[in-house]
Amino acid sequence: MITCIAIDDDPLFLQSLKAYFWEYEGIELIGTFQNPVNGIMKVVKEKPDVLLLDLEMPYLDGFEALESMDKKPKVIMISAHVNQPSKAKQIQIDKYIRKVQLDKDLLKRTILEIVEAKPIS
Secondary structure, eight states: OEEEEEEOSOHHHHHHHHHHHHTOSSEEEEEEESSHHHHHHHHHHHOOSEEEEESSOSSSOHHHHHHTOSSOOEEEEEESOSSOOTHHHHTTOSEEEEGGGOOHHHHHHHHHHHHHOOOOO
8 A cells, every 4th residue: 555645735635635545546645734844743653655745835835844854755746836946856856746737647647656666776
């Protein structure tokens, strides 16, 4: 079972994500958080395989949230921004998806792709 946690300040977007996960086999959404501080605490405690993370949020943006963690899961940054910020490569974002492009099939493919990716040695 692949486990995921989502952190996004938009409650409607989190509801959409929950609906996507109802249709997935072998992939489970174990938590959703509007508050990035609470979400990061849950990530540290639960150690999910994948973190779905918004870029712009109150209190902490997505990059600040990632910088606060010593050990990071695979990260899919989901944002309304048109282009992936250059900082995403420095902080090890596994995938960047624009919110307008996201649908249940793309999300599932992306999760499977980054979890099954072999590290480059």
